[in-house]
Amino acid sequence: MSNDHDHHDGNDEHELRVSKIRDGTVIDHVRGGQALNVLAILGIDGSDGEEVSVGMNVPSDRLARKDIVKVEGRELSQDEVDVLSLIAPDATINIVRDFDVVEKHRVERPDVVDGVLSCPNAGCITTSGEPVTSRFAVLEDGVRCGYCGTIVREEIASLIDT
Amino acid sequence: MSRARFASRVNWLAASNGEIQGARHSLHERMRHDHLITSKQFSRADIETVLDYAAEIDADPSAVADRHAGTLLGLLFFEPSTRTKMSFETAMKRLGGDVVDMGSIESSSVKKGETLADTVRVIEGYADALVLRHPKEGAATMASEFVDVPLVNAGDGAGQHPTQTMLDLYTIRENAGLDDLTIGIMGDLKYGRTVHSLAYALTNFDAHQHFISPESLQLPREVVYDLHQQDAPGIREHDSLEEILPSLDVLYVTRIQRERFPDENEYQKVAGEYQIDSDTLEAASDDLTIMHPLPRVDEIAPEIDETEHAAYFEQAHNGVPVRMALLDLLLSDDKAIGGEGDE
Numbered sequence: 001m002s003n004d005h006d007h008h009d010g011n012d013e014h015e016l017r018v019s020k021i022r023d024g025t026v027i028d029h030v031r032g033g034q035a036l037n038v039l040a041i042l043g044i045d046g047s048d049g050e051e052v053s054v055g056m057n058v059p060s061d062r063l064a065r066k067d068i069v070k071v072e073g074r075e076l077s078q079d080e081v082d083v084l085s086l087i088a089p090d091a092t093i094n095i096v097r098d099f100d101v102v103e104k105h106r107v108e109r110p111d112v113v114d115g116v117l118s119c120p121n122a123g124c125i126t127t128s129g130e131p132v133t134s135r136f137a138v139l140e141d142g143v144r145c146g147y148c149g150t151i152v153r154e155e156i157a158s159l160i161d162t
Numbered sequence: 163m164s165r166a167r168f169a170s171r172v173n174w175l176a177a178s179n180g181e182i183q184g185a186r187h188s189l190h191e192r193m194r195h196d197h198l199i200t201s202k203q204f205s206r207a208d209i210e211t212v213l214d215y216a217a218e219i220d221a222d223p224s225a226v227a228d229r230h231a232g233t234l235l236g237l238l239f240f241e242p243s244t245r246t247k248m249s250f251e252t253a254m255k256r257l258g259g260d261v262v263d264m265g266s267i268e269s270s271s272v273k274k275g276e277t278l279a280d281t282v283r284v285i286e287g288y289a290d291a292l293v294l295r296h297p298k299e300g301a302a303t304m305a306s307e308f309v310d311v312p313l314v315n316a317g318d319g320a321g322q323h324p325t326q327t328m329l330d331l332y333t334i335r336e337n338a339g340l341d342d343l344t345i346g347i348m349g350d351l352k353y354g355r356t357v358h359s360l361a362y363a364l365t366n367f368d369a370h371q372h373f374i375s376p377e378s379l380q381l382p383r384e385v386v387y388d389l390h391q392q393d394a395p396g397i398r399e400h401d402s403l404e405e406i407l408p409s410l411d412v413l414y415v416t417r418i419q420r421e422r423f424p425d426e427n428e429y430q431k432v433a434g435e436y437q438i439d440s441d442t443l444e445a446a447s448d449d450l451t452i453m454h455p456l457p458r459v460d461e462i463a464p465e466i467d468e469t470e471h472a473a474y475f476e477q478a479h480n481g482v483p484v485r486m487a488l489l490d491l492l493l494s495d496d497k498a499i500g501g502e503g504d505e
Binding site for chain 2: 123124126128130131144147148149150151
């Protein structure tokens with residue numbers, strides 16, 4: 001088995017459900033139920049023909065239940081994956097080349113998130129059809145709209161701009 | 163006074179005058195040709211510098227009468243306004259400049275669906291600075307990203323109204339002082355942008371702030387969060403004025419709007435509890451200063467107008483010298499701001 005993170009969880013069985021990839025990115029240790037939000041944040045919906053495997057709520061030693069996302073043929077940069085920390089703070093990123101994990105890193109909380117999220121405040125200028133990209137400052141326990149100042153602490157995933 | 167003491171006094175005065183000019187130049191360096199979006203931009207020293215300059219202008223407006231001859235201020239008011247718009251217009255004209263006014267949105271291109279981003283980029287070509295009032299929170303921040311001329315936020319939805327805050331602080335300083343202050347801020351604290359701006363600015367001073375409102379119109383949690391981040395000395399929320407009134411130096415009243423309530427009965431019930439008349443004031447200090455950003459409807463009974471407590475018309479008047487000071491700081495190229503600089 002090429003992905004050593006799966007060994008840590010001591011669970012070989014789900015490997016049968018989530019196929020190995022040759023080249024690409026494996027996002028592991030995603031909180032159970034958040035895999036589709038991970039894909040939404042990354043803007044991956046399969047319409048470009050990329051090969052994507054998703055495992056949801058598979059047993060994990062570290063998280064009890066975790067999700068795992070494998071994207072074939074695309075190496076995600078640190079900037080791209082850091083935004084995942086908002087919904088999957090424990091996620092690990094494995095860059096795979098020729099079935100081997102060549103890089104392994106964790107997501108880090110960014111200071112600012114541009115785009116990706118949409119402000120929930122109906123009175124905010126960013127939700128009024130203006131040509132402006134949303135911007136959120138990342139707080140210790142939430143995110144804050146850079147325009148209207150609205151703070152969101154819970155269910156940040158519901159703000160994902162799809 | 164002995165010669166030595168006299169000489170020392172003269173030296174001290176010269177030094178403090180130099181310090182005042184130094185602080186003003188430093189603020190001018192940072193403000194000129196920049197935007198004015200929120201009261202969070204100002205430190206205590208900045209606020210004092212603006213208020214000192216406004217006081218100078220108030221004492222002798224003729225000294226700055228020609229400073230901005232030929233300068234045009236663009237007024238973009240997407241919401242109705244009387245005081246703010248007219249006082250900006252007066253301020254610019256008293257500095258020797260003039261205004262170009264977008265007019266009401268009914269008669270403008272906004273009616274045709276133009277975005278704010280487009281509108282400000284067009285009017286930027288007509289004016290040397292812009293004043294924007296808009297019903298959406300964050301409108302001034304966004305608009306400022308599309309223009310190079312200074313943009314002044316004259317109210318963005320329930321967000322901020324920083325120039326109102328400066329004239330509020332000016333009025334508080336004149337009547338009660340800004341330190342060792344106990345202030346009650348009452349009414350619609352949820353949507354009241356003047357309240358949000360003022361509360362933040364007061365955290366720069368030794369001010370105890372009491373917020374009095376019905377539960378449904380309490381301060382937004384975001385504003386409370388900011389106040390706590392500032393380590394404000396005392397922040398308390400109340401649902402009744404009664405318990406706190408005797409301790410107040412200043413009572414800042416805002417209007418509770420009918421449209422915030424689902425039905426008329428609910429509004430009448432709540433609004434009645436937050437009205438001030440001579441009976442209410444029996445429990446107040448003789449020195450209590452009452453302020454209101456105006457317009458008022460029936461929050462303050464007319465019988466209060468003639469008492470020593472009423473400062474709200476003076477407050478409205480203060481909008482002119484304070485906005486003159488701010489516009490001069492934003493628009494002046496020369497370093498001799500205030501006319502008697504030490505440059």
